[in-house]
Amino acid sequence: MMVKAKVFIYDQPFEGMPTEKNLKLIEEDLPPLKDGEFLAEAVYLSVDPYMRAYASHLTVGETMIGSQVAKIIQSKSTKFSVGSYVIGVFGWRTHTVVSENPPVTQFTPPPILISYDGSVPLSYFLGVLGMPGATAYFGFLDICKPKSGETVVVNGAAGAVGSHVGQIAKIKGCKVIGITGSDQKCKWLKALGFDFVINYKNDNIEQALREAAPNGVDCYFDNVKIKEGVVN
Structure with a gap:
């Protein structure tokens, strides 16, 4: 079954206060999982001050940057099992296909599994626990x-x-x-x-x-x- 992701893309450079024209919501068909990959479904997206500055490095049409807390809903990875939660720099999108060993840069650290017992809201992992x-x-x-x-x-x-x-x-x-x-x-x-x-x-x-x-x-x-x- 093909999964469709809703994605906010960077559509127009920021000038002054952000407006609806800066971002565009599109749909994207995701490919089937390969070995070593998992499908993450966003639960919370980050909204942080740094995003305004770093957006200047984006090319029009790229996914808006940002971290998210996501739940793994499909997996062909031995490291990331279905039902687990991760923190990932996946950008503003509802679903993401992620490799268990993605290329790592200064701005895209690897996804991190959350040890979650339900004692605090998941949103805390983008704030005080993030x-x-x-x-x-x-x-x-x-x-x-x-x-x-x-x-x-x-x-x-x-x-x-x-x-x-x-x-x-x-x-x-x-x-x-x-x-x-x-x-x-x-x-x-x-x-x-x-x-x-x-x-x-x-x-x-x-x-x-x-x-x-x-x-x-x-x-x-x-x-x-x-x-x-x-x-x-």
Whole structure:
């Protein structure tokens, strides 16, 4: 039985806010499985800030990039069995034929089997248990090496990585200052336990930091890329 995949393809370069014209939904007939392949059915698709920047490397007509949590519904692989869940960089598509030993590049890591017992939502594997959570955990704990009582500043604090860094810092006994771009985000960060929050669009950052951290800052976790004077 032939499987049809629904695929969002990159159809027009992004300019300003994304619109429906940037992507096109098409159907694609998938080939039968070969030995060593499996068929993955998407359960959750990622929507991450990096996708906007990396889309510039796509050719019109290519599948929109992104990770997904997928369920294996057919398999001719001894490594990936039917009913298992995987995290894969398959892009925005409903079904994908995947090799158990695909070519690996910097931007296309191999699919990873999820050890799933139902105790948390599967969507967590694209968030706190996925790439954003791992970035926060290892970036903060392995590089910053926080100590209880230290003062930590996080910019991009309301994003997927920054919000996790702030919570880990609180668990480690740090004073946490978050920098973000709206009053609504500031309110949310306070609810997460941040000690101080700064709205860089309205507040004087230098003055606010002096007030929040009179004894200085021990760790600055930088989530923001600045290009030509524009904060992205």
